[in-house]
Amino acid sequence: METRGDLRSILPFLPVVLRGGALLWPPPAQEALKALALGPDALKALKAYPRARDWFDHILPSLARLLLLHLPTLLEDHYHCAGDQSRGLRLLRSQDAGLILTSQG
Template sequence: RGDLRSILPQLPVVLRGGALFWPAAAQEQLRALSLGPDVSRVTSAAEGYALFFDDLLSRAHARDWFSDVLPRLARLLLRLPALLEGHYAGARAATGLRLLGSQDAGFVLLGQELAAALLACALFCLFPTAGRGEARLPAINFDALFSALTNNARQSQEHKVRCIAHYFERVTASTPAGFVSFE
């Protein structure tokens, strides 16, 4: 499909034999994360992420995040290839996830679970960065958002990051069933 081909270079998954997959190393890491910190050995994060989870959240809230929310996010991400395949199987080419030029008219309809998985990719900084400039696409990974916590814009950035963290707590506690549209 043309819509999938247009967006595939910007997604963190690969197409093999007509099916979407995580690269093997990414899948292995996501599986470990999905089993919790005792298996993954991930109890903190780097740079701005560490500032948020280690210093701005209470110790109990951060522990809950790494033991509950993070594994559920990893399980959601492991389903991303199937969510994308389901999306493309059910979407018309006119509403499928695709790249649109800056002046191109278009409408994209995504299931909320797929939207949550794509946002989780941004949280985990899984979107490829190569080629985004040539395609005139803005940065999508959340590393810059979290690293801004280390600068002087802390209060406003902290509230944005808290909102995002709360969003992930909500969508991993109860799978959203609706749709979102972009025009």
């Protein structure tokens, strides 16, 4: 995966790092996601805002757990299944030629 130009084009915009052919969370991001996944310690200031409380109590920790567990694996799977570099997720610079394929999948 280290030689894939499509992956290299998007890595600067992702919160993961490529080490030994695997995409991994850097330690600071991993610790931050673990902390978010635990939920807030105290929500005294949010008592008047039930939607905000629900967001910080349930939604944000769930999203953090999902990212922590699955984003690196999902990206690795994508690049392994993409085959050649023309099908992998990448960013095109101005005036770069490219092809966009869409499917129901």
